[in-house]
Amino acid sequence: MHIMSLVGATVFCVVMGHSVMAQPGVDAAAGARTVAGLGGADENQVVPLDINVASEAELGRVRFIGRKRAAAIVSGRPWQHPDDLVAKKVVPAKVYSQIREQLVAR
Numbered sequence: 001m002h003i004m005s006l007v008g009a010t011v012f013c014v015v016m017g018h019s020v021m022a023q024p025g026v027d028a029a030a031g032a033r034t035v036a037g038l039g040g041a042d043e044n045q046v047v048p049l050d051i052n053v054a055s056e057a058e059l060g061r062v063r064f065i066g067r068k069r070a071a072a073i074v075s076g077r078p079w080q081h082p083d084d085l086v087a088k089k090v091v092p093a094k095v096y097s098q099i100r101e102q103l104v105a106r
Helices: 004-014 056-060 066-075 093-102
Strands: 025-027 033-034 045-046
Touching: 045 093
Parallel strands: none
Antiparallel strands: 025 033, 033 045
């Protein structure tokens, strides 16, 4: 029952445009949010972070982003595509190639 409440709250926050702070799991070393403990084959699947709604704190937890780049991402919104972070020189191409699967722009 707790999982259904968590899923319902998550859907509500996403629909309302709020960032979801309480994620099922966080891979602190990589800074990526993961779906852990919910069962299924993809138990540790990385959940991409939306660069248009994530807080500076959430973005700062992504490996290689940090506070300064997180602030630049927030101030540069809205983003059409995560690749724009490289085009606008917010994130170097070498760094972006390592984190691109963790980011989306919706």
